[in-house]
Amino acid sequence: MSHATWTHPFANDPRAYASAKMRALLSDDAKFETWRKLWLNGARCQRQLGLAITEGQIAEMETHLKDPIKYDHVAELEVKKRHDVMAHLAYFGELCPAAAPIMHQGFTSCTITDNADLLLHRETLELVEIRLARVIARLMEFARRHWDLVILGATHYQAAEPVTLGKRACLWIQDLLADLRNIRALSSALPFLGAKGATGTQGPLLTLFNGDKDRVLEFDRLFAESCGFVELSPLLAGQTYSRKIDANIISALAALGSTLARISNDLRLMAHDYELQEPRTEDQVGSSAMAFKRNPMLAERLRAIARWLMGMAAIGQQMYADQWLERTLDDSATRRILIPETYLAADACLLIAQYLFEGASANTAVIAANVRRQLPFLATSEVLAAATRAGLSRQTAHEHIRVLSMEAWDGIFNRGEGNNLLERIKDNPFFAPIKDQVDSLAEPNVGLAPDQVAWFITGTVEPALAMYRDNLDERVTLNF
Known part of the structure; x- marks a missing residue:
């Protein structure tokens, strides 16, 4: 790694945000080797359909398919040609001089x-x-561990009726499952462009096959099949495949970013209340000034990268909208930045999320203390229900509880009193018919939350993860 020039945080080893695997998929070597495979597969399919291409030419391309790329030489060619595809085609032709005359027949740059x-x-x-499935699996285990752990609910970021920590985690999982379904649907529906020509008419191929339409269509099928696309509907295209495909994928990844951002915010709020701890190393420093700090650094970083990821959706949509007629080139530079960086950001977010939930721990004593502190307020829903069952007016009971609650808050805020709301309720003549029940009502009621966790995990989460079972065990190590 050079320290004399700027390097991208997503790829800055040894502290890169994104994984080595994702970076390898997006590398120049992977891209340009794929270009060579497309030239080879195209030639194979054309030979199969009767074009004058020899076995020797195919064998020569196969022999040099994985030859190391001399990037300095390709750069020199590109300076002359001002065209990246033609530079790499020329270089592959140098490696395969016998096959060079038949490479790229009927193709455009976009075919490659x-x-x-x-x-x-x-x-x-x-x-x-797969990474998203792992995050869901870790969250499922977290929810299962805490399926019945009573925790303060929060609406408007104020104390509300209790839930369980497992139920809260299941709400996160539910949204991540929606992202998983969306991403899988887009992946399974990916088309293959084939060789459609400069404006999508397939005219060059039709000429190449002497006007034989059937051979043009068969070439498209064989070419797609050679690249692993076997169940396809015919794709209409201009010179390129529709940038709507890119825009939809970017939007789906941005939507995943919004889910992870929402989860990270919840984690930070819970860390503020000391209810949840991130995994941390023994020598980890929270602050250079305040040595006691245990900052939620991972959740903060997750939120920061997710913010960037969410913003990519607008760029993807604008890129698609700015395509003119059969093609313009103003998408090219955008896509070279947008597509890899969006994948790198999604990868980084998922790595952080997985690491978080592999090591996150609930501070059960703090959680219980927080519930006890708010219990008189939490009991008011039960008091209201008991009053109604006793024949008292629900609306009148609600107003009495509201007034008494404000008085209790005033004592807490302005006079340092404890929470005496239940005593106030018992002393109020209106509640005389249920006075003896009030203390027994001051127990946290989480309703069906524990059952909902069990039902959701067994009925929804486990079936959704079944197809990923062989890919869920890999754990994450972060170097940042």
Whole structure:
């Protein structure tokens, strides 16, 4: 790693935010080797359909397919040609002089770049999908451990009726499952561009096959199949595949970012109340000034990268909207930045989230103390129900409880009193019919929350994760 020039945080070893696997999928080596595979597969399919291509030419391309790329030489070619595809085609032709005359027949640059990008989408979406499944699996275990742990609920970030920590985690899982379904649907529906020509008419291929439409269609099928796309509907295209595909994928990853951002915010709020702890190393420093600090650094970083990821959706939609007629090139520079960086950001977010829930711990004593402190207020729903059962007016009871609660708050805020709301309720003549029940009502009621956790895990989460069972065990180590 050079320290003399700026390096991207997503790829800055040894403290890169994104994984080595994702970075390898997005690397120059992976991209340009895919270009070579497309030239080779195209030639194979054309030979199969009767074009004058020899076995020797195919063998030569196969032999040099994985030859190391001399990037300095390619750069020199690109300076001359001002065209990246033609530079790499020229270099591959130098390696395969016998096959050079038959490479790229009936193709445009987008036959290479766009099909390579669709293959890239397929591989990177698969990795995102697996990482997301792992996060859900870790959260499922977290929810299972804390399925019945009573914790203060919060509405408007104020104390509300209690829930269980497991139920709260299941709400997070539910949204992540929606992201998982969305990403899987996009991945499974990815098309293959094939060779559609400069404006999408397939005219060059039709000429190449002497006007034989059937061979043009068969070439599309064989070419797609050679790249692993076997169940396809015919794809209409201009010169490129529709950038709507890119925009939809970017939006789905941005939506995942919003879910992870929402979860990270909840984690930070709970850390503020000392209810939850992030995993931390023995020598971890929270603050250079305040040595006692235990800052939620991981949740903060997750939120920071998720914020960036969420913002990519607008760029993707604008890129699609700015495509003119059969094609313009103003998407090119945007896509070179947008697509890899969006995947890297999603990868980084998922790594952090998985690490968080592999080591997060609930401070059960603090959680219980927080519930006890608010218990008189929490009991008011039960008091209200008991009053109604005793034949008292529900609306009148509600107003009495509201007034008494404000008096109790005033004592807490302005006179340092303890929470005496239940005593105030018992002393109020209106509640005389249920006075003897009030103390017994001051127990946290989480309703069906524990059952909801069990039902949700067994009925929804476990079936959704079943197809990923062989990929869930890998754990995460972070170097930042």
